[in-house]
Amino acid sequence: MTDQDKQVPAAAAAATETAPAGNGNRRKALSALAAIVVVAGAGWGAYEWLVASHYESTDNAYVQGNVIQITPQIAGTVMSIMADDTDYVKAGQPLVKLDPADARVALDQAEAALAQTVRQVRTLYLNNGSLAAQVALREADIVKARSDIGRAEDDLQRRKALSGNGAVSKEELNHAETALSNAKSALSAAQAGVTAAKEQLASNQSLTEGTSVQQHPSVLAAAAKVREAYLATQRIDIPAPVDGYVAKRTVQLGQRVAAGTPMMSVVPLNQVWVDANFKEVQLRSIRLGQPVKLTADVYGTKVEYTGKVAGLGVGTGAAFALLPAQNATGNWIKVVQRVPVRIALDGEQLKSNPLRVGLSMDAQVDVSNKDGKMLATAPRPSALSQTQVYSALDQGADAEVQRIIAANLGSKRADVGALAQPARPPRGSHAAQPANPS
Structure with a gap:
């Protein structure tokens, strides 16, 4: 057996001895990792339960404000x-x-028309006296005609009494009868003249009854034209x-x-607000009056704004789009909708760190307190915004109207009252009218 053959079993034996030690370290590492995951999950769950569930946040929020068009x-x-x-x-x-230039020309024309109207209305009042005199004159004609009839009847009776003995000719008797007939015709004409004169007087009085020159409808209409033209010069x-x-x-x-x-x-930058577009699933806990923390991209997290929920939109952005989605036709894919939530800002913070319309914001709503309402249930108690810059434009118009009327009333003019709110006689009362001799 060579040396190489002897080394192979020795290496195998060494590997067998070290294998249990390596598996034990791996198990320890996996156990530690599992413990870390469990602890992290528990921590995350606790954070979600205790902290994150009390807040709703979005970065889909933008500064909005009143953009007032000047026209x-x-x-x-x-x-x-x-x-x-x-x-x-x-x-x-x-x-x-x-x-x-154009406004001044229109004002001059309106003032001239008012002056002419005042003089025409004055003429109506003066005609009441002349027409009353005409009635008296016609009534005097009636008295004269009746007197002529009596005299003609006496003449005719005397001539009839003398005609039997030939003292009065037939021709003279005919003349007496003709004179009586003419006197009766004159009486009828005088009576018709009285009726016509009374109708003319009544017609003229209907144009002047219950009012004065200053408050005559024609004068008031012309005065309104002057005010309109005067306002144009101020505008x-x-x-x-x-x-x-x-x-x-x-x-x-x-x-x-x-x-x-x-x-x-x-754009009044001291009156801006934030429209935060929350997902529909985030609206469950949002209520009016809840506090909001906001940050603007222009300042970063160094500047934090505080606000409160002022209102929730009554529809999603898609519902009010120019071309709303038609989900009932064709293929449909559900898209989570967003609803605008208006957030009011603190005016003092806006003075220190002003915002511009359209800037991006991050909004975080504290939804811990759910006692508020989701929608407003009462109308706004006062005007949202108002201005007084236009209220004083017509202050000089009434003075100008009164000056023109006073200049054209003549020396015997009546008291020129205030024309801004013309006084009206009580219901059922009548102003004094010229005496009617008839």
């Missing part, structure tokens, strides 16, 4: 632009100015309705714009 209320030509993209503007600050300056930043300016100098043409937008 003119009247047509005109752009003369000046006082703000550009990224500029900060205050509420009431002029943004664009239009050419005032040539287009103000910013709120504080904010200018974006999407499209208007240019010399551009002819119509009412409602978009010229630029103003």
Whole structure:
């Protein structure tokens, strides 16, 4: 037997001796790994039960805000632009100015029409007196005609008494009869004249009854035209309705714009919110008022925002899409839908770290407290937003209307009352009218 043949059994024996030691180490390693997996699983389960189950999070969230379009209320030509993209503007600050020439011409025409209307209405009131005098005159004609009839009847009776003895000729008797007939015709004409005069007076009084010159419907209509034209002159300056930043300016100098043409937008960055699109399976525990922690990609995790759930959408994004999915036709694949959840932000945090519309956000909702409601059950108690920059545009219109009316009422004008809210007589009452002699 050679030396090589002797080494083979020796190697086999050595391998047999070391094999149990290697299997034992492997079992220990596998046992340790299994223990680690079990501990990790238990830890993960405990974390899910105690911590993760109390939160719902998503990175499908974006900053939203009011993008207020600035549009003119009247047509005109752009003369000046006082703000550009990224500029900060205050509420009431002029943004664009239009050419005032057209508005001023329209105001002049409306003022002239009001002055003419006041004078025409004055004429209606003056006609009441002249028409009443016409009635009195026609009634005097009736008295005169009746007197003429009495005299003609007496003349005819005397002539008839004398006609038997030949003292009065037949021709003279005929003349007396004709005179009586003419007197009766004159009475009928006078009575018809009184009726016509009374109808004319009543017709004119119907245009003036129960009102004054200042509050006559024709005057009020002309005054409304003046106010409309006056407002147009005030609307040539287009103000910013709120504080904010200018974006999407499209208007240019010399551009002819119509009412409602978009010229630029103003975005109030202090009133932004977050729309977080949660999966439908995440909505089970989300309630109104729950606290939310948010981070923005623009600042990273160093800046954390606090908010609260302000509302849940009433439909999924697909339901309100321009082309909604038609799941009832053709092949269908289920896709998990998402519902927008509105999250209100803290205004003080926005001042320190402002956000922009459209920025990406990560949102984490604490759903530990489920006492709140999923949907609002009461209407909003006050206006969502409002502005006062347009409320003072017509302050000078009433003064202008009163000035024109007072200038055209004449020296014997009545007291010019406030025209903004014309006083109306109580139901069933009547204003004093000219005395009717008839």
